[in-house]
Amino acid sequence: MNKVILILLAIFLAPIAVLIKSGVGKDLLINIILCLLFYFPGMIHALWVVTK
Incomplete structure (x- = not known):
C-alpha cells in the first residue's frame, strides 16, 4: 500500500x-x-509503526 x-x-x-x-x-x-486512553499517543505509535 502507498506510504502516504x-x-x-x-x-x-x-x-x-x-x-x-x-x-x-x-x-x-x-x-x-x-487510542482508548488518549488518541494522540495512539497516533504517534501508529506513525512510528508505519514509518519503521
Missing part, C-alpha cells in the same frame, strides 16, 4: 493503519490501548 495513504490513516484512523501494516499482534493491541 498509510501515514494519513495513521493520523486519522490509527488502529486501522497499524492493522494494515503489521497485522493482528502486539503492535495492534498496544495501539488500541493507547
